[in-house]
Amino acid sequence: MTTPTGWANDDVVIAKAMELAATLGDDQNHTVAAAAMDLNGNIYAGVNNYHFNGGPCAELVVLGIAASAHAGRLATMVAVGDGGRGVISPCGRCRQVMLDQHPDICVLVPNDDQIRSISVRELLPYSYAQPDEDPDRFVRFSRRYLDDVLAGRKTRTIRYRDPVPLGLTTFVFEDGEHLGFVTMSGVVDDVRPIRMSDLDSDYQEGLRGHYPDMPADPQLTEVRFHI
Structure with missing residues (x-):
C-alpha cells in the first residue's frame, strides 16, 4: 500500500x-x-x-x-x-x-x-456525541499557510465535512517533509455554510485537491479566524 x-x-x-x-x-x-x-x-x-x-x-x-x-x-x-x-x-x-x-x-x-x-x-457519520464530553479541540492546517496565518494575511479557510469549533482553540500545522507539528493558540470567530458554486474557480480547484471525493456542488463550511 x-x-x-x-x-x-x-x-x-x-x-x-x-x-x-x-x-x-x-x-x-x-x-x-x-x-x-x-x-x-x-x-x-x-x-x-x-x-x-x-x-x-x-x-x-x-x-x-x-x-x-x-x-x-x-x-x-x-x-x-x-x-x-x-x-x-x-x-x-x-x-x-x-x-x-x-x-x-x-x-x-x-x-x-x-x-x-x-x-x-x-x-463515524451521524454519530452520537456525549453531551458531557468536552475534550480540547484543535484545527489542522498545511504548514504552507503558517507564515500567512502568523502575519494575519490568512484569516479564512473552507472545509468539507470537517467540523470546526467556535472560540479559543489550537491551530496545528504539518507537512510532508517535517516531522512533528507547529502549534499555536487561535480563535475561531465564525463558522457558516457556503456552497462550492459560491467560490471562484481557482479556490474550487484547490479544494478538490484537498478533498478529491467531493460531489459537484457540496455544502462547505467557511471558517473565519485569528491568532
Whole structure:
C-alpha cells in the first residue's frame, strides 16, 4: 500500500505500527498493533489483548498508554494486522471512543491499494456525541499557510465535512517533509455554510485537491479566524 496523504507524520506512525506488528507471533490473543502520535510528535504503540469477554482492541490499548504518559490530544492513529496484513480499519467501538476522547484525530485506513487519512468524524457519520464530553479541540492546517496565518494575511479557510469549533482553540500545522507539528493558540470567530458554486474557480480547484471525493456542488463550511 502507498500513502497518498503526503504527510511525514503519517509515514512515521505507520512504520511504528508495522514494526510492532511484525514482532507478533502465533499468539491469537495479540494479532494487531496500533500507533498514535500526539501534538508534540511523540508516538505511542501497543497491541490488542483479545479475550472472549471483550478484550480491548489495539487502538484502545494505545489510548490508555498515551493517557498514562499524559500525552494530551492525539493527532493520528493507525492499526496494522499481523502476518503482513497491513493497515486495517478500526471497529465501530474504537471509532466511537476516539470520537468522544479525541474528536479531531485522523485515522489512517486502507482504500483500495492506498492508505488515506480520514477524520474520525467522517469515519463515524451521524454519530452520537456525549453531551458531557468536552475534550480540547484543535484545527489542522498545511504548514504552507503558517507564515500567512502568523502575519494575519490568512484569516479564512473552507472545509468539507470537517467540523470546526467556535472560540479559543489550537491551530496545528504539518507537512510532508517535517516531522512533528507547529502549534499555536487561535480563535475561531465564525463558522457558516457556503456552497462550492459560491467560490471562484481557482479556490474550487484547490479544494478538490484537498478533498478529491467531493460531489459537484457540496455544502462547505467557511471558517473565519485569528491568532
